[in-house]
Amino acid sequence: MANKLHELLAVEQDRKSKANQVIGETKKIFTKYDPYFDGMIKKYVPLEEDAEQIPDETKEMVTTVKKALEESLAEVAKALDATLSKEETNASNTAKAELIVGEQNFGTYAATSLLALEAQLNKVLELYRAIPTLDATKKWVFDDQNGVYKTEEEVKFRSVKRPKVIVKYEATEKHPAQTELLNLDLQVGKYETIYYSGKVTSTQKNTMVERIEQLIEAVKIARAKANNVEVNNVKLSQELFTFIHQDVFA
Secondary structure (H helix, E strand, O other): OOOOHHHHHHHHHHHHHHHHHHHHHHHHHHHHOHHHHEEEEEEEEEOOOOOOOOOOEEEOOOOOHHHHHHHHHHHHHHHHHHHHHHHHHHOOOOOEEEEEEOOEEEEEEEHHHHHHHHHHHHHHHHHHHOOOEOOOOOOEEEEOOOOEEEEOOEEEEEEEEEEEEEEEEOOOOOOOOEEEEEEEEEEEEEEEEEEEEOOEOHHHHHHHHHHHHHHHHHHHHHHHHHOOOOOOOOOOHHHHHHHHHOOOOO
16 A cells, blocks of 8 residues: 555555446356356266276366455455555544444545445445355255365156066966067166355355445445534635636626
8 A cells, every 4th residue: 555645646546446337247157157157077877797998077167256266355355454544544533423334343444435334334235245156946055175065966767768688477288488579768877966156145145245335325324424524715816816806807
């Protein structure tokens, strides 16, 4: 972070632009590239000796919601801190209020800082609302070792059609056996599939969205309190225009 205000002003706009860019890019990944967050391992297990060998299938995850958020929010944090630092540097000792959410006090900020914070939090809220969530049709458990969710092993059997002679009537002294050739589906192997996902649960997403909404509401309340101060009435405009118009207009 810059130590002088002029240094901060020199980088603030670039940081805000970059933050807006990464928010847009991350929202696009969340909404347009859903498969990036999913992976799977599919193994084939033959049930017969000398059976056909089928290679395993794998799909690697490109990223996770947590990783995508960490990468984008790193830039958002730089921009937000730069803007708040500027506003607090420029702010007087009046028109300030505490930012409190529940039992947590985030400090005292100027009305202009809270206005900037509210604007940025609304952009962050849009980002979190775009977070993809786990497929509700599957049963997921959290894999602590890999930091992602996975399913229990899903088993599906592989069948092939094979001809088989069925004896309909056994042979007798007077009649030969009656048989029929049928093509039967026989299980020759099974696929064992485990799905992985870097998404979050709907509950986790809703919790984060609700917390951001709480922050935004708290910022609005704090901003209202910060603006509840006596106005320092300034009467400078007439003097300025008199200076501009002197010796020009009669």
